[in-house]
Amino acid sequence: MNTFTYLFLTLLGLSLLTEVWLAARHIRYIAANRNTVPGAFRSKITLADHQKAADYTIAHTRFGRIENAYGTGLLALWTLGGGLDWLDQMLRVIGWGELATGVVFILSTLVIMGLLELPVSVYRTFVIENRFGFNKTTPRLFLADTIKQALLFGILGAPLALAALWLMQEAGELWWLYVWLLWSGFTMLLVWAYPTLIAPFFNKFKPLKEGMVRERIQALLERTGFRTRGIFVMDGSRRSAHGNAYFTGFGKTKRIVFFDTLLEHLNEREIEAVLAHELGHFKRRHVIKRMLLTFGISLFGLALLGWLVTQPWFYSGLGMSQPSMHAALMLFMLIGPVFTFFLQPLFAWGSRRHEYEADSFAADQTDAAELVSALVKLYRENASTLTPDPLHSVFYDSHPPATLRIAHLTGKT
Template identity: 60%
Template sequence: MLTPELVTQVFLAALAAATTLQLWLSARQIRHIRTHRDAVPEAFADRITLAAHQRAADYSIARTRLGQIESLYEAALLLLWTLGGGLQWLIGFWQDFGLSDTATGVGVLVSATLIISLLDLPFSIWQTFVIEECFGFNRTRVSTFIADLLKQGLILLLLATPLTWLILWLMASSGSLWWLYVWGVWMGFTLLMIWAYPTFIAPLFNQFKPLADEALRQRIEALLARCGFTSRGIFVMDGSRRSGHGNAYFTGLGRNKRIVFFDTLLDSLEPDEVEAVLAHELGHFKRRHVQKRLVSMALMSLAGLALLGWLIEEPAFYQGLGVSEPSLYAGLMLFLLISPVFGVFLTPVMSWLSRKHEYEADAFAAQQAGATDLIRALVKLYRENASTLTPDPLYSAFHDSHPPAPLRVAHLRRLEAGG
């Protein structure tokens, strides 16, 4: 029998456990990095200076400390939203307008999302204009930062409002299996956004120009042909407009795929190293990692919606989380608020899967472009991006989507040696 008291107790226990776990892992990370700050790992000693290693250590520690504060802040806000009556107040605010249940629900869900984004803003500001600035990475102007926020808010309103309306309508009109229909809509929307992002959304924030280096472009096209990969073009993004970090990625879906290099990455790598980085990204394509991650996400969202389909019919679910009267939109909002707490405990599984994919992509790159070139590229990226070479093993196993630098390089060297 589900009671309000049981719901409250389970929620508080999960929140306390998740927050404590995050803080403990972060403390381990800081302690481990600080302990190894004064010596470059032997595998990197000939290519990364002690000064660069210490800069990366200090940068990682600063980011981890901010994460600790953010964990406590988010836990406090979640308590205010739920047991503190924040969501109950927001529901009452929208109900006073006398709108239909669906319109009221759209108002509650969209406004709550905007408020949460605004409440998270101080950490984004501190990360960008204090930490990134202090370590020489920030190139974002205040005007650009504000413009990005306004664009993001407008996109949220334009996309979230009709999507939320459709979801609430389905929840109200589709019977007991509404969660199955909502899942289909959500997956369709997700695939649409992946397809549309490179053409319609990303250009709102960055400029994308075709790769101008003819020799490099021909080299990349030859690699693409060997791998059987087709795309809508090879583009260079003005990443340096906002940050000194370098990266490369694939975006889009189906025939709308694009290859994107940050201009900062092209400035720091040699052509053979760029080819090796791209071969790694192609490894994700050839090993069907994108499809596997989409399937994982689809199964998790289906399970979550099925669970919500049960909880939303239980008055105790609402009462135990600070909402007096059941409603479809209140149940959905409560689920969106508390699900990340329980999702924390799935993080190490998802991180392990991601690291497994990274090793597989590295193995593919070693075959197509050479392990030595990829090692050189990775070392440069570790140095330029101030990535720590000495993460705490347990913290890394829990959080990191990529293998720690020493393990990744050791794996590539084994491949290079034919192991």
């Protein structure tokens, strides 16, 4: 083992230990507050609902520890255990050539990884979500979704892998810049195509019916100057009882989408407030900022990979006996999360800051009390814990804890 191997193992072990430690803190903190509803919610959420949220979060967190250990073990087997090297050598025997071998290598690795992670998804869906009454997915629908995802992965992933590897092999020393341009363009294409071409492959979308809800939404859109191609309701209840709303697409493909489960639980004023919050992300340019950050990180990562592909220790340190562009790309994709794990709190902080800004925008455009009421209902219906461990929340959570978020909005009422 070389120095890079020791560095990788150290970070891999520290990441796992940190995840286990934070999960243990989270479980203890929630359990300690299980029998007391926070003061700001006592008139709105019953003790039974609070306890259900606590138990639901604890169940997910406990299983998450097993999932993290399983994922860490698989990563070690893929790299230092020789899994990737074995697959690479098996494919080279066929004699397809470097480019074809590379494409099949990457696609095969990702397919095998998906199959190995399938039991985790099955357990979460049919055991944990089922236990708490959220799962609406049938085994038949789950299988259909899995097959559709595999088909979509093949249709989109194969050409992308082929183009990226061709550029890596043929575009010279600046191949990483051209691959970045390819990846950025592909990402923008997906954002554009998702609302009209990809999402309908999995769900049904119907225009929101005429009525008070639509009238309030149209008025909100007009006074905020937001243009959209339509307001749709998605059949989220086919798969889950959880409710949500989101924007998707950009330019002329922008759509507003409500889960049918969300519309069942909120009145028209609350729906307007939730939509105003989502509009806040666009008006405060959060979507563009996040996209630019993602592009910037990917540019830095690919530039780094452009140097790593020339370093023999990078391959040998991660269990590969024969250097190649496809091996370097796959290794980089696999180990990237390990080397960026401790940056997670920084990204979470930025996301929480955006949530506060979107809440402020919603409070300016609608009644802050209605957004508070909507959030309380969503916390209750989605069994979101009101008492996360503060350190766990700082490290992971993209949204502020419920008590802080409500306090921020209450100050604007």
